[in-house]
Amino acid sequence: MSVVFEKTSYLTDKQFHYCPGCNHGIIHRLVAEALEESGMGGNIVGVAPVGCSVFAYDYFNVDMIEAAHGRAPAVATGVKRVKPDALVFTYQGDGDLASIGTAEIVHVAHRGEKITTIFVNNAIYGMTGGQMAPTSLVGQKTTTSPYGRNEDWCGAPIKMSEMLAQVPGSYYIERCAVNNNANILKTKKAIKKAFKYQMEGKGFCMVEVLSTCPTNWGLSPVESLKWLEENMMPYYPLGVYKDKGAE
Amino acid sequence: MALTLMKGSEAIAEAAIRNGARFFFGYPITPQTEIPEYMSARMPEIGGCYLQAESEVSAINMVYGAASTGARVITSSSSPGVSLKQEGISYCAGARLPCVILNVMRGGPGLGSIQASQGDYFQAVKGGGNGDYHLLTYAPASIQEAINIFSFAFDKAEKYRVPVLFLADGIMCQMMEPVEMPEMIDFKIDPEAKPWATTGWKPGDDPAKRAVINSLFINTEDLTEHNNLLQATYREIEANEVMYETYLTDDADIVITAFGTVARIAKSAVNELRAQGIKVGLFRPITVWPYPYKELAEVTKNAKAILDVEANEGQMLQDVKLAVNGAIPVDYFGHCGSLMPTTAEIVAKVLEMKEGI
Numbered sequence: 106m107s108v109v110f111e112k113t114s115y116l117t118d119k120q121f122h123y124c125p126g127c128n129h130g131i132i133h134r135l136v137a138e139a140l141e142e143s144g145m146g147g148n149i150v151g152v153a154p155v156g157c158s159v160f161a162y163d164y165f166n167v168d169m170i171e172a173a174h175g176r177a178p179a180v181a182t183g184v185k186r187v188k189p190d191a192l193v194f195t196y197q198g199d200g201d202l203a204s205i206g207t208a209e210i211v212h213v214a215h216r217g218e219k220i221t222t223i224f225v226n227n228a229i230y231g232m233t234g235g236q237m238a239p240t241s242l243v244g245q246k247t248t249t250s251p252y253g254r255n256e257d258w259c260g261a262p263i264k265m266s267e268m269l270a271q272v273p274g275s276y277y278i279e280r281c282a283v284n285n286n287a288n289i290l291k292t293k294k295a296i297k298k299a300f301k302y303q304m305e306g307k308g309f310c311m312v313e314v315l316s317t318c319p320t321n322w323g324l325s326p327v328e329s330l331k332w333l334e335e336n337m338m339p340y341y342p343l344g345v346y347k348d349k350g351a352e
Numbered sequence: 353m354a355l356t357l358m359k360g361s362e363a364i365a366e367a368a369i370r371n372g373a374r375f376f377f378g379y380p381i382t383p384q385t386e387i388p389e390y391m392s393a394r395m396p397e398i399g400g401c402y403l404q405a406e407s408e409v410s411a412i413n414m415v416y417g418a419a420s421t422g423a424r425v426i427t428s429s430s431s432p433g434v435s436l437k438q439e440g441i442s443y444c445a446g447a448r449l450p451c452v453i454l455n456v457m458r459g460g461p462g463l464g465s466i467q468a469s470q471g472d473y474f475q476a477v478k479g480g481g482n483g484d485y486h487l488l489t490y491a492p493a494s495i496q497e498a499i500n501i502f503s504f505a506f507d508k509a510e511k512y513r514v515p516v517l518f519l520a521d522g523i524m525c526q527m528m529e530p531v532e533m534p535e536m537i538d539f540k541i542d543p544e545a546k547p548w549a550t551t552g553w554k555p556g557d558d559p560a561k562r563a564v565i566n567s568l569f570i571n572t573e574d575l576t577e578h579n580n581l582l583q584a585t586y587r588e589i590e591a592n593e594v595m596y597e598t599y600l601t602d603d604a605d606i607v608i609t610a611f612g613t614v615a616r617i618a619k620s621a622v623n624e625l626r627a628q629g630i631k632v633g634l635f636r637p638i639t640v641w642p643y644p645y646k647e648l649a650e651v652t653k654n655a656k657a658i659l660d661v662e663a664n665e666g667q668m669l670q671d672v673k674l675a676v677n678g679a680i681p682v683d684y685f686g687h688c689g690s691l692m693p694t695t696a697e698i699v700a701k702v703l704e705m706k707e708g709i
Contacts, residue, residue: 114555147554152417159568168550168563170420172413173443179410183417183425184550186401187375191552209413212406 115141126326128316139296145192152177156198157231175206178213194221199240200230217274217308221299227318235321239263270346276308278346282315355530361386367502372424372539374400377414382466383522384456387428408433412440419449420565422541422549428454442481446567450509457521459690467690468522473667477641487517489641491611495529595638604633610661621698648675656709662686
């Protein structure tokens with residue numbers, strides 16, 4: 106018998122705590138495979154701040170740092186300045202990156218810090234149980250927007266990839282999704298490209314991945330993917346927002 | 353070795369560098385901005401890193417990241433900025449990351465003033481951030497003493513895996529004094545000495561050696577165990593690291609307690625009072641955490657009263673009272689804000705106290 110597929114050794118054997126149907130599992134695998142394929146061996150440090158992925162140190166089989174809410178880009182900066190040859194990545198959710206951590210993410214891009222951010226956007230605070238995030242869609246019902254997000258009251262959802270592409274120091278920004286096989290492959294390609302740019306000493310790279318939260322959206326995993334396609338994708342279009350390497 | 357006349361901020365920055373600090377993350381705030389300015393010029397000369405963060409919040413988190421690698425890393429700020437760092441300091445304490453933090457205290461609360469103060473004593477030794485933790489906290493009274501403390505500050509931080517705090521004030525950083533600077537040490541990260549650091553691990557290596565820098569323990573039993581480890585470390589520090597100075601306390605009827613630059617003013621008052629034949633001495637904690645409780649009780653066992661002098665509302669006063677536990681009366685003199693107690697005021701206060709004992 107021949108082995109046709111194997112779990113990457115860059116994921117531990119620890120069982121994920123993520124809810125059924127959540128996309129974190131797929132995104133973790135893609136990141137871990139890209140880490141393995143980077144050829145960096147053990148010269149890798151990952152940083153995961155508060156959010157559903159705060160336990161990422163249990164899953165990514167490399168040196169890992171748990172960070173305070175929103176602060177992963179600053180923590181990664183400290184690591185990278187000591188270890189300029191290491192592959193340093195952050196893995197952040199939207200409540201983290203697009204709300205409490207806006208200063209840190211804008212300035213890590215502004216400095217052109219040679220790190221990679223994986224930004225998982227599911228338009229809600231997952232870990233605390235489904236509160237409104239800056240990325241929640243207008244009309245979206247959450248535990249803190251029970252009547253639906255009101256644009257007059259809370260503003261329109263923030264678009265981080267578009268925003269960070271405008272920061273002169275950013276190098277590569279792409280928004281992806283893992284809602285079907287084709288997009289999963291594209292996401293993997295984007296993550297690999299971001300790691301490659303980092304290892305070449307280019308500037309700040311971020312891959313935003315649209316993701317589902319069936320538990321807090323109150324939908325089945327299949328319905329969640331449909332909701333993501335019909336509601337998130339039109340507002341958060343997939344694509345490359347900046348690629349200085351392709352210019 | 354020849355003495356050099358140096359400004360406090362620059363001497364402190366150079367002392368950190370001479371003892372292996374190669375990574376500085378900070379943000380401008382008066383009265384300590386000369387420290388980042390000095391670092392920004394000096395670090396490139398020696399292959400180090402000066403990085404101006406977007407905020408004190410980010411600066412301390414950069415410290416957290418750099419300290420995770422095992423490097424010697426430092427940040428400095430002043431009171432309002434140190435308040436912003438408290439989240440990160442608590443994380444450093446929880447994740448057991450060695451680092452050095454300088455607080456060049458200024459007047460508060462809020463934006464306060466830009467002049468010296470001692471108003472952050474409580475923040476430094478009684479709390480600051482969330483959770484049960486302590487920082488090994490030094491309160492130097494001269495630039496030379498700050499330099500001397502730097503010769504072991506990183507070693508202590510690394511030995512105990514705790515953040516070390518320098519509780520200085522605006523006077524310390526702005527004044528100039530003749531100092532003797534130590535030789536430059538050759539510090540390198542030793543992965544063997546720091547098995548906890550992110551020094552490189554790949555699948556297939558010993559699983560026990562994978563670095564996980566973390567302050568999250570979601571199971572209460574695990575968090576309790578982690579806290580027990582922290583507390584055991586704090587007890588060890590209390591047993592081994594207390595530092596203090598006594599001055600003319602052997603026959604003193606009244607012992608003045610003071611820390612930092614205020615202790616120097618108090619020492620002048622002691623000299624003036626001694627010239628008048630009054631038996632006064634000075635007890636100065638050099639570590640304010642751990643506090644020299646037993647030592648203060650011992651030193652004052654034959655005294656009739658204590659006068660605690662501070663440039664705050666009387667924050668260390670609580671520790672002085674804990675130390676003597678009601679054995680003798682403890683009086684207080686000082687000012688809040690940034691008004692320094694003067695020698696004349698302290699002399700007058702002691703003379704007034706002397707009438708009552």
